[in-house]
Amino acid sequence: MKSDIKLITSEGKRLDGRGPEDIRKIKIEAGVLHRADGSCYLEWGGNKVLVAVYGPREAVPRHTQNPLRAIVQARYNMAAFSVEDRKRPGPDRRSVEISKVISEALEKVILTEQFPRATVNVNIEVLDAEAGTRCAGLTAAGVALIDAGIPMRDIPVAIAAGKINGQVVLDLGKEEDNFGDADLPVAISPRTGEILLLQMDGHLTVDEFNQAFDLAVKGCHAVSEIQKKAVIHKYQTIAAEVQE
Amino acid sequence: MKSDIKLITSEGKRLDGRGPEDIRKIKIEAGVLHRADGSCYLEWGGNKVLVAVYGPREAVPRHTQNPLRAIVQARYNMAAFSVEDRKRPGPDRRSVEISKVISEALEKVILTEQFPRATVNVNIEVLDAEAGTRCAGLTAAGVALIDAGIPMRDIPVAIAAGKINGQVVLDLGKEEDNFGDADLPVAISPRTGEILLLQMDGHLTVDEFNQAFDLAVKGCHAVSEIQKKAVIHKYQTIAAEVQE
Amino acid sequence: MKSDIKLITSEGKRLDGRGPEDIRKIKIEAGVLHRADGSCYLEWGGNKVLVAVYGPREAVPRHTQNPLRAIVQARYNMAAFSVEDRKRPGPDRRSVEISKVISEALEKVILTEQFPRATVNVNIEVLDAEAGTRCAGLTAAGVALIDAGIPMRDIPVAIAAGKINGQVVLDLGKEEDNFGDADLPVAISPRTGEILLLQMDGHLTVDEFNQAFDLAVKGCHAVSEIQKKAVIHKYQTIAAEVQE
Amino acid sequence: MTIVPIIKRDYITNLAAQGKRIDGRNFDHYRKIEIETKVVNKAEGSARVKIGNTQVLVGIKMGLGEPFPDTPNMGVLSTAAELVPLASPDFESGPPREDAIELARVVDRGVRESEVVDVQKLVVTPGELVWLVFIDIHVLDYDGNLFDAASLGALAALSTTIVPAKRFEDQLPEGHQKEDFPLPMSEPPISCTAVKINDFVLFDPCFDEEVIADARLTVATDHNGDIRAMQKGLSGSFSKEEIQKVIKGALDNGKEIRKKLKEVTSS
């Protein structure tokens, strides 16, 4: 049933006109919120994501504290109006799982050992959802953490590769996600190439997996450049304001 | 649609025979419960309300304590059988909001600064509901607080004014509440005239508001007299028992 | 309606062929789990029950601690697949009540005064349910507590008597429980004969009650022998393993 | 979990050794029982029961709905108890705790198993539409022995319940009874509770007695002198003789309480 829908032409043209390795349009802005310690607004194709970082601050209740390092608590939340059929507000099983895998991915790059007993809260709000929100959220979280001045080994970045109509492609769109053959979200630390997040649903041969995996890593590096530009732009704006 | 129903005659006679400024029958009894530190039973038209006060006692958990003053926690609850169609037991959004505005109104008159780190719990149970339960609950709470010996600046008192078929009236009854034009519950401190609670739903011109507001304040003073009689009656009964 | 169904013949033969005082087949195995401090697997007719004991260990949160003795927290839980129509996972009102009466029954025999501020957790999982699960659970809990080395005055044991088609019988089966006249679960301390748990639903004359009660106590003593064999078998196995 | 109030316990047990109780009653006597019915207008039936200072209000609401699949020819009974923070400094708001759940379930079984409400007469269309009876127990003042007060309140409230057929006439099928009618009831069983403190068995415990009690036993008996329900509670034990004593006291007290209930509900 899945393969009935034509998602890519024999010339490699996808439903939205992209080629197999093209990434949807990405726009990143750092420091968009007043109260948060750090924040980021990101648009990625039809996705709109807002991230606020609070911390490091003392973890409460106390029994959640780790005496050796900070804990990282990411909370991925979809707004009720972010999807076609209204979603009930509040966490569901899907968002709990995504919060967990994002928390674990971020923990690897944050220098948590500098802040024993503290917590770093990363609040990811999906305002508009159109395939790839967990990668969009993690990518925005990386920028918001920098904006908050949280010490990190690297800025984490994520993108999904996948397979549609038997062909490996980068950055699945909505129909590709729904009717494709496989989805492979990957997050990396771009400086070291370490894999921070990896999930796979669908059906890939080992060769296809390797191909998709390499494509995702390549995509991560491309998105990483956009992240860095957003961070630099923010600092330049601040510098300009200070000079005025 | 609202104005289709005749709620008041041109002579100013309401559905239950009252005139525009008449208050439904009120009966107040203080000290009706054994375990509570203070209590009050109040009937107001078809409303039946029971209030129990506990405190001041140490607030738990500790992080809810205010080191400078007592906190006041009113809890407005409707019995499952108090309304035409059975209500699910437990708090709903309406009762949470009413609990909040009553807590805030009571906090103003209680000498909370005398009891740092303490809590005063005011439990309001609506046993029979027929328009005006929040005012009935707050009025009964005032008497129950006195009965509990909680130091107060004044005995708070409440009543609603409103508009039906274009005419401003006091103390809305059930049909008047459902099909009237506006509802204006007001609580005051009768000694100073300070406004402790004020809400308005519906449609009033500024003149009508002023007229309704003054009527509500007048009504508060009338109800205040009934409160005081209940308190005095309780003390006289105790005095008589002591003398026996 | 209840008496329409023939549950026992005039010769005293029950649906599954048992006589009035016959107990269903019971199989008890101690020490079946690796992580638990003590455990027991019990089959009783069509019932399958697994019990794990943890403790004594410090009770958390601290405000649940009793400074004079350990608290006993039994948790009776039915697996979603243990009944004909799938049960929603998690506690319901029935399991909360059963957990309470089992906790109270166990508290009497455990030497709780030896472990102030501690808790003993008794987790009872019903994997297959077919009448009499609370008695099966309590009986298995007795063995698991011994297996955990919790000091006890006695090994508690339970069984139900009841009335079917006007006749008093021991150890009700499924149809007997659904369509019988009365159900009388009883737990005792077999050394002293003290009654630890007693509930009754249905309709018994005082004479029938006495008859059923005596039968249940007799049944408890019979089940107690099977419990003891399971405990002894466990120790013999350990002893044999040590010698090897 | 509070420390057992040792001084209070000594006082009560010393009195008991002399055959006395703190409020002067005999071991097997009840405090004054007051039953008032029709105390809530919005409810289809209601009763306020006082046993000494303990005070419970029970309201009955009715509605129409589907029967349970396994009992297509029976109306539906549903019992809930709220231990509202009004009634005791130790009760908290929030989801019902195990005490409230046990109370509701014991009252529920008392009503259900005794078949005091004739649920077969509450069927409108078999398998499709039946009357639902909601029994809501509101504990107003807690001075011990909630089981008996709540059971009695439920029975009194049910006995005066009027099925509101007229209000629901739009939902009732053609030709069905559309006049209000009293809830069909048969003889109720009466629930009586005793506690054991050391070796003493005291009926109708007040709060101070209940708090230090070792064990509790509730026995519901009917007008024929038969037993209709039992529930043992707390972490102490009973001997067979003690159970017999509680059954006897439950029969004796039950007779008196049944008489009082009849007076109130038949008036």
Next chain:
Amino acid sequence: MTIVPIIKRDYITNLAAQGKRIDGRNFDHYRKIEIETKVVNKAEGSARVKIGNTQVLVGIKMGLGEPFPDTPNMGVLSTAAELVPLASPDFESGPPREDAIELARVVDRGVRESEVVDVQKLVVTPGELVWLVFIDIHVLDYDGNLFDAASLGALAALSTTIVPAKRFEDQLPEGHQKEDFPLPMSEPPISCTAVKINDFVLFDPCFDEEVIADARLTVATDHNGDIRAMQKGLSGSFSKEEIQKVIKGALDNGKEIRKKLKEVTSS
């Protein structure tokens, strides 16, 4: 419960005694208001409102469903507010707390009681099928005065909402309108909020002012200069004169804000 920040309070009240506010505004002035609509693609209507640094996003989703039994000829409005932990270090995830509930209920009443949405035009089949309008308030950045920002956001989002009849055409009966159409709206009331600090009445409080405020009053007024809703909050009191002052300020500011709303939503 935090200790009242006494130093901050002194600073703000000292300024107020000189007729000043911490951000230089007059007592009855609002911060800069920005309204942006159609900010979310998946929603049927949406708006982002900024009042100073406070930022609220409101999304409207629509669906088909049954009307409430007592209003068979009306569509259904439903309002929920999420104070997501994004917006403030003090907001927590979890079930909505009383602050979020009060916010949602005040916005809801503002929309419902003012009849700004013509719910009678949202009926498909009376008593059976109506349009459901879900108003979801997402607080993104909290620097005071959520009531006004959320109310304004709800109105702006509703004003640009398109009823997605085409997407639901399979569920709509034969002959019913199956082209998308704008949500039928009438003139909206505008909600304005002031707080009282000592004897000073300050409109549109920022976070620092709100935290030390004694009392809060929200007044919604319509284009005729009539009052459509009021809500007093916090544990301080108002005198009658102060209430009059707030009403006057609400009328004045409301006029300006209504103009701004119209500009945005009619464009």
Next chain:
Amino acid sequence: MTIVPIIKRDYITNLAAQGKRIDGRNFDHYRKIEIETKVVNKAEGSARVKIGNTQVLVGIKMGLGEPFPDTPNMGVLSTAAELVPLASPDFESGPPREDAIELARVVDRGVRESEVVDVQKLVVTPGELVWLVFIDIHVLDYDGNLFDAASLGALAALSTTIVPAKRFEDQLPEGHQKEDFPLPMSEPPISCTAVKINDFVLFDPCFDEEVIADARLTVATDHNGDIRAMQKGLSGSFSKEEIQKVIKGALDNGKEIRKKLKEVTSS
């Protein structure tokens, strides 16, 4: 959140540096696997899986109900996991925590995405009535590697499930198959998990290894040697080479485990 048990970690990593594990296994070896099916009478299918001391029981219940609106021609699969306090001193009763949710979702995706259950054959009346399959995972004893034990338990339980058409014959339409029949299944993918501790990759971690592990990777592979699902966990990272190593080990171990599963479920 507990302090990382440094001594235990040192012990395990020192052993690993010598190519050894605490229970004597090779890095890529599994503990003894035992699969027992039909262990619960009331369930339509069931299996108890032991991997070393880890023990999981999976029960399958079936019912009839509506399909999801977007898949009218498919039966419904639903997976839940209970980490009951029986299984570990660290598991608590209450609503499922994130660990239980992740476990259920990973098993669910493994079953759903691999299309091992032929849900198109579970349709009774398209769009109206389909078979519902409830997969309930009960963790009985937790000594590491729950993902593999739960996945294997789910597959074994599903493989022996009998659709209870006879019991539901009253709810099935005229002319529909009313004899029980085996749940239609195709070749299952097998899930294999490894953890990384320092630079060592260890398959089938026991509890002590899992507790100190840096990262975890689960790979499900099918009988063609293709990959059907992956899930990385914990806060450490993997290199590409390490991922390759885990895939290879998953293919090798998967082959063995598939053989064992077939022996058990075809008998």
